[in-house]
Amino acid sequence: MKKTIFSGIQPSGTITLGNYIGALKQFVELQEDYNCYFCIVDEHAITVQQDRLELRKNIRSLAALYVAVGLDPSKATLFIQSEVPAHAQAGWMLQCVAYIGELERMTQFKDKSAGKEAVSAGLLTYPPLMAADILLYGTDLVPVGEDQKQHLELTRDLAERFNKKYNDIFTIPEVRIPKEGARIMSLQEPTKKMSKSDPNQKSFITLLDSPKQIEKKIKSAVTDSDGVVKFDKQNKPGVSNLLSIYSALEGIPVAELEAQFEGKGYGDFKQAVADVVVKHLAPVQKRYNELIDSEELDRILDEGAEKARFTASKTLKKMENAMGLGRKRK
Numbered sequence: 001m002k003k004t005i006f007s008g009i010q011p012s013g014t015i016t017l018g019n020y021i022g023a024l025k026q027f028v029e030l031q032e033d034y035n036c037y038f039c040i041v042d043e044h045a046i047t048v049q050q051d052r053l054e055l056r057k058n059i060r061s062l063a064a065l066y067v068a069v070g071l072d073p074s075k076a077t078l079f080i081q082s083e084v085p086a087h088a089q090a091g092w093m094l095q096c097v098a099y100i101g102e103l104e105r106m107t108q109f110k111d112k113s114a115g116k117e118a119v120s121a122g123l124l125t126y127p128p129l130m131a132a133d134i135l136l137y138g139t140d141l142v143p144v145g146e147d148q149k150q151h152l153e154l155t156r157d158l159a160e161r162f163n164k165k166y167n168d169i170f171t172i173p174e175v176r177i178p179k180e181g182a183r184i185m186s187l188q189e190p191t192k193k194m195s196k197s198d199p200n201q202k203s204f205i206t207l208l209d210s211p212k213q214i215e216k217k218i219k220s221a222v223t224d225s226d227g228v229v230k231f232d233k234q235n236k237p238g239v240s241n242l243l244s245i246y247s248a249l250e251g252i253p254v255a256e257l258e259a260q261f262e263g264k265g266y267g268d269f270k271q272a273v274a275d276v277v278v279k280h281l282a283p284v285q286k287r288y289n290e291l292i293d294s295e296e297l298d299r300i301l302d303e304g305a306e307k308a309r310f311t312a313s314k315t316l317k318k319m320e321n322a323m324g325l326g327r328k329r330k
Contacts (some may be wrong), residue, residue, distance in 0.1 A: 003140040005034045005176070008041035008081065008133050011058035014206040015065055017277065018184035018194035021248045026143065028070040036076035037137050037308065038066060043081050043088060043129065047122040048112075064297055065207055068287035079304035081133065086312035090136055091129035093319055094158050097165070098128045102157070107150055131155040134173055136312040141176040149175060167322035169315070184245060187221040190237035208285060211278045218242070218274040229261035229269050239266075242273045249280045 007027065009015075015024065030036055040062050045055060059080060066078055081087050103109065103124050113119040134142055134155050144152055152175050159170040184194045188203035198204055202217050209217070223238040231254045233240045247254050261269050291297045320326055 002033065002035045004037070004138055004171075005030055005141050005143065006037045006039065006134050006137050006139040006173075007143055008039040008044070008130070009062060010045050011040050011042055011055065011062045012045060013058060013196050014061065014208050016184075016194050016196050017205040017207065017245065017281075019196075020069065020207055021184050021245070022145075023143070024066075024069045024071075025248075027076075030143070031072060031076040034141070037139075038071060038076055038078050039081050039133060039308075040066075040079070041081045041130075041133065043091075044126055047120055047126050060292065060297070063301055064288050064291040065284075067291055067297070067300060068284045069207070073300045073304065077304050077307045078300060079308040080301060083301070083305040084308045084312050086136055086309065086316040087129065087132055090132035090312075090316055090319060091125075093323060093325075094128035094131050094135075094162070095125050097158055097162050098125075098154075100124075102154060103127060106154070108147070127151050127154050128158065131158045135159055135170045136315045137308075138171045138311075138315070139173045140171060142173050143176045145177075149177075162319075162322075167318070169318045169322060184248075185237065185241040187217055187238075187241070190222060190241045205277065207281055208288065209281075211282075214277050214281070215271075215274040218277065219270050221270065223266050223270075227265055229264065229266070230258055239269075242270065246273050246276050249276050 007023075009019075009023075027036070027038065040059055042055065042059050045058075063078065063080070067073065071078060106127055109124055112123055130151050131154065134152075135158075142152055142155075152173070156172055159172050163170055163172075186192050186194050186198060186200075186203040187205070188198075188200050194204045196204055196206065202220055205214055205217055221238060221242060223242075224236055226236075228236075229239060229243070230236060231240045231243050243254050243257055246252070246257055261272070321328060
């Protein structure tokens with residue numbers, strides 16, 4: 001039987017080239033060998049205040065991008081978290097199993113609440129909701145970056161605590177740190193990760209940037225003054241980052257690229273990187289534009305929500321029976 005993978009992404013603006021190379025490209029490969037649930041976690045997004053129209057737009061846009069990059073609804077279940085009520089219900093039940101002390105120790109809570117007077121209670125209690133997202137589907141593996149590892153440890157703790165206290169119903173999920181994909185860095189500060197929250201628009205490429213924008217951003221990418229195309233993260237982080245992007249998209253080893261650009265200047269090299277990025281994003285953007293206002297996207301999300309509700313509600317019933325909630329149901 002295929003193992004189950006769950007992954008959730010927050011709908012907060014457009015996906016960057018870094019997210020695509022580091023995560024989404026791998027999701028497309030995973031759907032061939034695993035039973036995959038890909039969730040747009042809009043309930044997590046409201047732990048900080050959102051503009052309602054902007055949030056709706058971002059949710060739909062993320063769903064269209066998921067499909068446009070190659071996720072196949074016949075192989076993977078794609079759905080919106082708030083359209084499966086079991087998430088919020090199971091999240092509450094797991095809050096009742098979690099301890100305040102362990103939630104307060106979460107690094108992300110400490111970072112996001114530091115120096116603020118009014119902190120949303122959701123910011124403190126969202127790890128149990130994240131645990132519910134994962135545990136409702138009998139998830140075996142969760143592909144996460146280093147920043148979410150602590151939350152996954154807590155998910156495992158809550159699952160084990162629930163199993164011990166009530167009934168052995170949860171699969172204990174394993175962390176799946178993505179295989180050593182290229183970690184794509186900022187085009188303007190190549191020692192830090194590419195991020196859509198960077199105030200400098202030139203530092204990141206989004207999947208929906210126009211060919212002109214992509215070319216402009218890559219041509220203004222920070223490099224160095226010695227004019228040699230060589231991979232050396234320590235001394236040449238900017239050039240190394242552009243080599244990583246080219247290599248990840250084209251599947252060409254970095255050593256081959258170094259040989260290809262030997263004796264050529266940064267102008268030629270940057271133009272070649274820009275051409276590769278534009279070429280790869282063209283079909284993604286074409287498919288995105290077909291989907292964004294289509295009934296096809298609504299149908300995909302309706303079917304995904306139905307499949308997710310079917311599985312999640314079975315786990316929820318087991319949880320309710322185990323905790324003694326409501327009337328005993330078969």
